[in-house]
Amino acid sequence: MIPFSPPRIDEKNIEAVAEVLRSGWLTTGPKTKLFEKEITSYIGCSSTICLASATAGLELMLRWFGLKEGDEVIVPAYTYSSTGNVVLHCGAKIVFAEAGPDFNVSPESIRSLITERTKAIMSVDLGGFPVDYDEIKSIINDPEIRFLFCPETENQEKLGRIFYLADSAHAFGARYKDEMVGCQADAHCFSFHAVKNLSTAEGGAVCMNLPEPFSNDDLYRSLNISSLHGQTKDALAKMQKGNWRYDIVEPGYKCNMTDIQAALGLVELARYEDETLKRRREIMEMYHDLLKVNTWAELPSIESEIKTSSFHLYMLRIKGISEEQRDQIIQGIFDRDVSVNVHFQPLPLFTAYKERGYDMKSTPEALDLYKREISLPIFYDLSDEQIQTVCQAVVASVESVLN
Ligand SMILES: Cc1ncc(COP(=O)(O)O)c(C=O)c1O
Known part of the structure; x- marks a missing residue:
């Protein structure tokens, strides 16, 4: 796994x-x-x-x-x-x-x-x-x-x-x-x-x-x-x-x-810039390269003219899917021995917040982002080979749910 x-x-x-x-x-x-x-x-x-x-x-x-x-x-x-x-x-x-x-x-x-x-x-x-x-x-x-x-x-x-x-x-x-x-x-x-x-x-x-x-x-x-x-x-x-x-x-x-x-x-x-951030950038760029060919993939922003990420989470989105489909895709990825995660469940979805009168009606964009989000593994020791395995698992799972 x-x-x-x-x-x-x-x-x-x-x-x-x-x-x-x-x-x-x-x-x-x-x-x-x-x-x-x-x-x-x-x-x-x-x-x-x-x-x-x-x-x-x-x-x-x-x-x-x-x-x-x-x-x-x-x-x-x-x-x-x-x-x-x-x-x-x-x-x-x-x-x-x-x-x-x-x-x-x-x-x-x-x-x-x-x-x-x-x-x-x-x-x-x-x-x-x-x-x-x-x-x-x-x-x-x-x-x-x-x-x-x-x-x-x-x-x-x-x-x-x-x-x-x-x-x-x-x-x-x-x-x-x-x-x-x-x-x-x-x-x-x-x-x-x-x-x-x-x-x-x-x-x-x-x-x-x-x-x-x-x-x-x-x-x-x-x-x-x-x-x-x-x-x-x-x-x-x-x-x-x-x-x-x-x-x-x-x-x-x-x-x-x-x-x-x-x-x-x-x-x-002491090794943050030259090792940690460097490797995390490489991992995210590799994910970008391997996933960008898929029309359903919405890749996360990691760099713009004025911003550079710390490359903490690779927050992938799948275009046009429902929450149920997202959950099925996640299950399919786990079944292929890859751990993924969701970042985040917006706060108004939680019991403690609902009990205080909050709901998702006022933030529909946040709800849409959440429903389509899957975070891929990222850590210093993740190898290039494992990155390939992650992408294969994601592609196979998405395609089996979408087709
Ligand atoms: C957005 C955000 N804020 C705050 C925290 C809290 O960090 P800590 O666990 O150091 O309190 C986290 C932890 O994951 C987080 O994701």
Whole structure:
């Protein structure tokens, strides 16, 4: 069976983890701090904090901005549950935006949904392909939209406009214009979950770019506190001679990254551009070449004049099929010993969201994308021969369902 996306594990990461285990310091410490610095310099953002997950980063940022009941956050309908759940955790209301033809949220849909209650906009670089950052930012900065914004907290007052929080969970290493994804929105959350391009088993990072008068270094310090119980000193600082006393300045969360995770991240980051991204691009280009001859195949966007994907998911669509046919095709591919997946079931389809009054009627494009989507396997060690096998399985299965 060809798996869907096993992590890349070799002696380098095993040795890096063993080194941390032998060091006697397992939780947040020197490796995490180094990983944060290296991410900041790779992405080119102002500051980075590493956390237990991207989800934790999204929630910490929404809480930092003071989201509460009665506030609205615009969220793409086409995303993973994490993007929506964090809004609900804060007690705010999700307003679902429609998808465009490349799966990513449509800027026009965002514009049409803004009200005086809108406090934040979240976008998702689906499969690693960047959203239309400049279009979304120009909506947020449009004087009429700024005029609608009603600040209610100190940070909202200071920003004076809608907060732009990018769920870039898939997009580590993607490019937008001449910059890395991670420099465009007020904050970007990346995921280092086990199935991601760069994995620390579980983990995530927030890259911050808040404009003046904010200090991203101050925000970094405040997120460190919020991610560790509201404690003024982390475990490493408390261990220093005579440094045991600390204060709790807020009822914080517990979502810091460990040095074991950071050690994995440092190994992966060092070989990310030259090995991981290079190979993932080759795999996607090979899929493109092998599948483009089929008139039923709608290939995912991986590059445009201004955007380059991080090559995270190969989100294939089959033209003109129903959801039932898609499911039959998936079964046929599995029967041929190839694992595939669906990214994503739009959030309003789920029970927890239906129970809160959401349905798919307002986002028909997202529903159509979902019904025809099949994600193909992609991982560093996928061989050229396996890519051929995947394509043969896809073609045979589609043709047996369509004919
Ligand atoms: C779009 C999106 N956002 C957020 C997340 C959450 O990432 P994490 O598992 O690191 O919290 C994921 C995870 O798959 C995701 O796909």
